[in-house]
Structures are given as C-alpha cells and as structure tokens.
Amino acid sequence: MQDFLTYQTLNPDYLMKSFAGNLIRYSPGGMSPLFQLTSLSGEGVAKSVEHGYMTKTLVFPSMTLTVAVADGVATTFTVANTDNVLKGDMFRANSTGEIVRVSSVASATSVVVTRGVGQIAAAAIGNGVVLYSIGNAHEQGSVRPPSRLMNPVRVLNFTQIFRNTWQLPGTLTATTPIVGGTLPAESRQDCAFFHAADIEKAIIFGQRSGQVIGGQYLTTLDGLVETVRRLAPAANTTTLGSTTNYTQLQAALNPSFDTIVVGQATNQRVILAGGTAISVINDIGRLSGQYQIVDGQTQFGLQFSSFRTARGNFKLIEHPLFNTNVNWSKMAISVHLGSLKLAYLRRTSNQEYGLTGTPVDNGIDAVGGTLTTELTLENINPSAHCVLYGFTAAAAG
DSSP: OOOHHHHHHHOTTTSOOTTTTOOOOOOOOOSSOTTHHHHHSEEEEOOSSEEEEEEOOOOOOEEEBSSOBOSSSOOEEEBSOOTTOOTTEEEEETTTOOEEEEEEEEETTEEEEEOOOSSSOOOOBOTTOEEEEEEEOOOTTOOOOOOOOOOOEEEEEEOEEEEEEEEEEHHHHTOOOSSSSOHHHHHHHHHHHHHHHHHHHHHHHOOOEEEEETTEEEEEOOOHHHHHHHHSOGGGEEEOOSSBOHHHHHHHHGGGGSOOOTTOOOOEEEEEEOHHHHHHHHHHHHHTSOOOOOTTOSOOOOOOSEEEOSSOEEEEEEOGGGGGSHHHHTOEEEEOGGGEEEEEEEEEEEEEESSTTSOOSTTOSEEEEEEEEEEEEEESOGGGOEEEEOOOOBOOO
C-alpha cells in the first residue's frame, strides 16, 4: 500500500490548496485608484443624448491699428475690428501711453477719437500697436450709451453608452473553484472593473462623434484631453522637448490660471501623470535645489508629492491608467476638479440572467449579467486645464 504521507504529498488534488481564496489580480501601478478622475469629478444630470450648456466670457475690448497714425493730430484710426468698442470708451496706446476717447464708431474697422485725453500728449502711433480699454468716461447730462453684451457660447457634448457583460456556462456555476470565491462572483467583479476602466479612459481621451450603425444612433463623448485641445487656447497643450527644466514646466502650466469661472477662483490643481512624467518632475525638483548626502545617513533620495509655481499649487498623483503604455507614461494633465462634472443620462444598472430569481436569457444554459451606464463629461472651463506630452528627462534651470 502506498505510504499515506507520500500520497498526500504527491496528489495535487488531495489537499485544499494553501492559496485558496487568494486570487491575485494584476493591475497597472500608481498612487491612486485606476478610476481616479471618475471618483473625483462632480455629478450632474443629462436630459438627452445631446448635452449642452451655455458659457459667457467677460469682454476686455482692444483695438489693433492696421494703419499707422502719422502724428498727434489725426483723429480717425483704422483698426483690425471694432468689436465691443463703444462711444465713450477710453483706450491707452501700448507704445506711447497716450489715452484716446472714442467719439464715434465709424465702421467695422474705423473709429473717430479724441486725442491726448490725459497727461501724455498725442503723438504718432505705429502700425500694429494695440490700444487697450481702460474704462469709459461720459460728460455730465450725457445720453445713455449703447449696451455691451457678453454673447453666450453653446458648448456641446454627447452622451456615451458603456456596456460590459459577464457570462458563464451553467455547469460552471455549480463548480467550486479552489481559488477565489464563486465563479459568478469573480466574473461579476471583473466585469465591474472593466466597466469602470472603460468610463475612465473615455472621460480622459474620448472624442465626440455621432453615427448610425444598423439603423441605430451611436454617440461618443468629448473627454478632458479633447475639450482642452478644441476649446482652450493652443498654449494649454504642450509637447515638451528632450529635456524639461523648472522654467519650461512653469511656462507649460501657466495658461491654466489665465481664466476662472466666476465663483470658483482657485490656484489649486491636481496633476494626473504617468510614471515617467512623475519621475521627470521629481528630477526637476531635485535639480532645482541642493541635495547633500552626509556620512552616517541610512537612507537617501527625494520624493515630491506636490510643488509650487509663481501662480499656483500642484498636487502630483500617478495615475495607473497612464502606466499601461510607454507613450501615456510620458504625459501629464493638470486638472481643475471644480470645472469637471459627469452628467448621467442613465446611472449604472445591473441586469442579470440565469441566476436564482432572475430570468433565463433566451433559453441559453448560461448565467451572466450586463452593466450599462450612459453619461457625458461637462467641462465648464477647458482653459483651466493643461495637457503636457513627452516628459523625457529633467534639466536644471
């Protein structure tokens, strides 16, 4: 008869495995959950597939000369346009400091002004000089001036339907695995992971579209990167060079502070970045100061979780999603969380079949379920974000 201990040792199915119940899942590394942006964004409600909202931008009038003013006598200025210029407005010539007052708006490219309204005498003004508004002035008993409007601009996005399914043959539901919990529970958990990851990727990288497939309308949403590219100034998107120093990093992030939403003024930003970008930013910090190792120390190194520029404070978070490939690992997004909102047309629903108490799916001998969510991203201030590509190496400076 075979020795019992030998039998125990050699038969792989005789004993309960020592790792039973400890199913290991590998996921990309980082300092935050894979669904960081989804979890931090505000929530709203979408009323239809086409989700839009209106924005207004404060007007700061200026006039750019397209014909030089030869002397201090001429009172008719030819400018690129007279948008938002009204009678009574005061403008200061950027080159000479002279202040002029608009007497009348003659055409879309011409104004009549009173020269030298102030302490600086009228003088020649060169072509291309910009005159900036410094307010308005009206005489006593004056006639009511025309109104100036902030025309609303419609920002449009579409909702996107996210669906992920798990399914198992009926036989497997009766099988007890030696690793993890029940197979339906494991499959359901994996499905939820895929569903959340798909939403996170779309709200970062998605692009708006609409098309008809099989007679049905399919829409996709504009994510954060696309709203910055399309709606923010070009300076809010930067591709870095082979090396990046502190001065260059600050210049790339500065545009995010040029505009604010009324009532949301803040100089705080979160930077979601890949591992390479995090390392380069930390190296910039190290190279921007002095670092000494003295005898007797048992540890060394620097790890920065935040940094400051002249205009704002940034909290660094390594986003696991960006570590899934080498290109995303080199990018970073400066995010103003107060400007972002997920607008749900349909919140996540779970429809299961084949399990106890649930319907059978068309008679198929299987169990499963489907997660469905329909939402869109609302970015009320695209200019408050910056997208940086190509972190490669740090430099001093």
